[in-house]
Amino acid sequence: MANTEHQQLDLFGLPIAEKSAPKKKLTPTYPKPPKMEQPAEIVYASEQIVVKVKKEEGKRGRKSFKEIDATVDLIEVPDEQTLSQKLYYSISEVASWFKVNTSLLRYWENEFDILQPRKTRKGDRLFRVEDIKNLQLIYFLLRQRKFSIEGAKAYLKSNKQKIDTETKLVNTLTGLKEFLLALKASLHN
Numbered sequence: 001m002a003n004t005e006h007q008q009l010d011l012f013g014l015p016i017a018e019k020s021a022p023k024k025k026l027t028p029t030y031p032k033p034p035k036m037e038q039p040a041e042i043v044y045a046s047e048q049i050v051v052k053v054k055k056e057e058g059k060r061g062r063k064s065f066k067e068i069d070a071t072v073d074l075i076e077v078p079d080e081q082t083l084s085q086k087l088y089y090s091i092s093e094v095a096s097w098f099k100v101n102t103s104l105l106r107y108w109e110n111e112f113d114i115l116q117p118r119k120t121r122k123g124d125r126l127f128r129v130e131d132i133k134n135l136q137l138i139y140f141l142l143r144q145r146k147f148s149i150e151g152a153k154a155y156l157k158s159n160k161q162k163i164d165t166e167t168k169l170v171n172t173l174t175g176l177k178e179f180l181l182a183l184k185a186s187l188h189n
Contacts, residue, residue, distance in 0.1 A: 046188045075099060088126035098139055108138055111149055140167050
């Protein structure tokens, strides 16, 4: 009898090689999408340096102390003359000045007795000039002086006049700093 070999055929009837090298699995590789850089707000620019604040839109949750420290000097509360033009300001407007969430302002309202914004029938909070000044005091104690909530409450009860003068002084110095930075930028141009 003749030696007949039986060959194994694949689906299409083609012979399959018995000793073939193991085939590598091909996994599709997709190009990674480029990272979208968040636009950075330029705070100060000169020929030598540019100071930018990076905005992170999608981040949720509490800010780190480093992030809080970076935004402490960037609050944009208008001066008293501008504030006195309107009787009431909405909570979203006030929160945007302090660069905080509205929920934080509502929390501070519950914690501090000196904050008493007027509420409409609907429940919207309307802040008076007095409330905004009190918010500046609270913000100064909590964010710049790093008081705890309880410590800030106690300090406000015992040293209200002293903290008023300190806040005015800080606001004046911040305005002076902004003026000097703008002057420096104009001298370089």
